[in-house]
Amino acid sequence: MNEEIILKEADEQEISINMGPQHPSTHGVLRLVLSLKGEMVQKVEPHCGYIHRGMEKMTESMTYQQIIHLTDRLDYLSAHMNNAAVCLAVEKALDIEVPERVKVIRTIMDELARIASHQLWWCSFGMDLGGLTCFFYGLRDREKILDIFEETTGSRLIQSYYCPGGLMADIHPNFQQKVKEFIKYFRKILPEYDELLSGNIIMMERAKGIGKMSKEEAISFGMTGPSGRGSGFSCDVRKHHPYHAYDKVKFNEVLRTEGDTYARYMVRMDEMRESMNIIEQLIDNIPDGDFAVKMKPIIKLPEGEYYQRVEAARGEFGVYIISKGEKNPYRMKFRSPNFSNLSALDALTRGHKIADLIAIGGSLDYVIPDIDR
Amino acid sequence: MREIYNYFKTIFFALKSLWTGMKVTGAYFFKPWKIVTQQYPENREKLQMFERTKGELVMPHNEKNEHQCTGCGICEMNCPNGTIIVKTVINETPDGKKKKALDKYIYNLGMCTFCGLCVKTCPSDAIVFSNKFEHAVFNKNKLVKTLNKEGSTLKKRAE
Numbered sequence: 001m002n003e004e005i006i007l008k009e010a011d012e013q014e015i016s017i018n019m020g021p022q023h024p025s026t027h028g029v030l031r032l033v034l035s036l037k038g039e040m041v042q043k044v045e046p047h048c049g050y051i052h053r054g055m056e057k058m059t060e061s062m063t064y065q066q067i068i069h070l071t072d073r074l075d076y077l078s079a080h081m082n083n084a085a086v087c088l089a090v091e092k093a094l095d096i097e098v099p100e101r102v103k104v105i106r107t108i109m110d111e112l113a114r115i116a117s118h119q120l121w122w123c124s125f126g127m128d129l130g131g132l133t134c135f136f137y138g139l140r141d142r143e144k145i146l147d148i149f150e151e152t153t154g155s156r157l158i159q160s161y162y163c164p165g166g167l168m169a170d171i172h173p174n175f176q177q178k179v180k181e182f183i184k185y186f187r188k189i190l191p192e193y194d195e196l197l198s199g200n201i202i203m204m205e206r207a208k209g210i211g212k213m214s215k216e217e218a219i220s221f222g223m224t225g226p227s228g229r230g231s232g233f234s235c236d237v238r239k240h241h242p243y244h245a246y247d248k249v250k251f252n253e254v255l256r257t258e259g260d261t262y263a264r265y266m267v268r269m270d271e272m273r274e275s276m277n278i279i280e281q282l283i284d285n286i287p288d289g290d291f292a293v294k295m296k297p298i299i300k301l302p303e304g305e306y307y308q309r310v311e312a313a314r315g316e317f318g319v320y321i322i323s324k325g326e327k328n329p330y331r332m333k334f335r336s337p338n339f340s341n342l343s344a345l346d347a348l349t350r351g352h353k354i355a356d357l358i359a360i361g362g363s364l365d366y367v368i369p370d371i372d373r
Numbered sequence: 374m375r376e377i378y379n380y381f382k383t384i385f386f387a388l389k390s391l392w393t394g395m396k397v398t399g400a401y402f403f404k405p406w407k408i409v410t411q412q413y414p415e416n417r418e419k420l421q422m423f424e425r426t427k428g429e430l431v432m433p434h435n436e437k438n439e440h441q442c443t444g445c446g447i448c449e450m451n452c453p454n455g456t457i458i459v460k461t462v463i464n465e466t467p468d469g470k471k472k473k474a475l476d477k478y479i480y481n482l483g484m485c486t487f488c489g490l491c492v493k494t495c496p497s498d499a500i501v502f503s504n505k506f507e508h509a510v511f512n513k514n515k516l517v518k519t520l521n522k523e524g525s526t527l528k529k530r531a532e
């Protein structure tokens with residue numbers, strides 16, 4: 001009798017627990033304060049800032065070449081795209097036109113990074129739902145891209161390969177052949193991913209209809225990237241505001257209208273195929289030419305404000321520079337996609353079970369250094 | 374009746390989807406030559422890194438113990454983290470001219486972020502990245518390295 005009363009009270013009472021900062025499925029040091037009623041989530045309150053490094057302040061004492069190495073430490077899985085944003089902003093300010101070769105190589109590198117990022121997302125999403133096999137399969141294939149990166153750029157994860165005006169080094173002679181081999185290999189392997197996880201009954205039960213978000217809500221939360229496109233929000237910067245060589249290639253913007261976890265999952269799976277299409281169109285016709293424009297050793301941007309956005313693997317990444325005509329920026333602001341996507345977590349999880357929070361968080365694919373900066 | 378049919382249909386679909394997944398993993402179980410795992414500490418002798426791999430900064434010396442660093446300090450200026458400290462001395466040549474020469478090239482591996490700006494901006498190609506990637510040491514002080522060797526001199530330019 002007594003036990004029953006206690007249990008009943010516990011059911012009605014709202015309890016708040018901490019998930020994180022040291023929780024494996026938050027993908028880093030993110031602390032979520034959950035208000036629970038029984039097993040149902042009433043409210044999610046993300047507390048950011050555990051690995052805040054003050055990067056925006058750090059940039060104020062650095063030259064534009066040095067800033068590059070900071071931006072790949074924001075969202076380390078789309079390091080190339082983040083670097084590209086800074087480079088494009090500086091080039092736009094100085095009114096420099098980079099050679100065609102640079103544009104094409106940058107596009108290929110960006111798309112390779114996008115595939116690698118989505119592969120890592122796929123393995124961690126599978127592991128969040130309890131499928132450990134996915135983790136090893138995804139990492140096995142990601143290794144091949146990292147090898148391509150290492151051969152050309154010298155690093156595997158945070159490459160610092162772009163610099164204002166071009167690239168740090170020319171591509172390695174083996175680059176084209178290795179990329180072609182990888183595309184051939186990955187076209188064969190990708191159906192295996194679908195067999196393993198996409199059609200799996202456990203995954204479908206846990207993802208379909210969970211964490212629904214309408215298009216209007218997605219727009220008002222500023223959800224971009226695959227998370228926004230899963231709700232039908234057409235927000236691909238590559239399509240709407242082309243940079244690099246994206247205006248020369250044909251590709252589809254992957255859109256889904258369901259807006260649930262499964263839609264976000266499928267958008268990412270299809271994006272990997274689209275990325276492969278883009279690479280295939282470009283890899284055989286990389287134009288000859290210089291790999292960088294000759295720049296002055298000290299770059300001074302003219303006075304003014306500059307903004308450049310790119311499509312990173314998780315959404316729209318923007319760089320806003322205020323220059324006072326000196327070698328350092330007066331102020332630099334990064335618009336990181338994960339921060340906006342995280343703000344939607346509360347609305348997505350309300351009324352779902354605590355286990356669904358893990359699935360929804362996995363489908364948003366947040367990278368904590370990008371949130372905290 | 375319809376409910377019972379749906380019930381069994383779900384069970385059948387669930388078993389089928391699990392079986393497709395098991396088929397993929399099972400195929401690899403019977404094809405051990407497709408496994409790509411490397412036995413890392415055992416294969417250290419045979420391990421080949423890519424030539425561009427940024428392991429750690431080194432200063433190549435030739436057989437006469439000569440390096441190419443003039444001590445200009447451009448790498449020190451370009452380093453975003455203060456990893457490199459170039460200490461110079463002013464030597465007097467026999468004919469009375471004063472000449473700056475490198476005394477100590479101090480490189481703190483613990484602070485290096487491997488951005489590659491030092492190597493890229495070096496005007497005399499005196500420093501390169503080596504492929505050595507095993508950096509673990511027991512003491513933090515061992516990460517601070519002096520790159521130029523004892524008694525080394527500047528390589529004379531071919532005239």
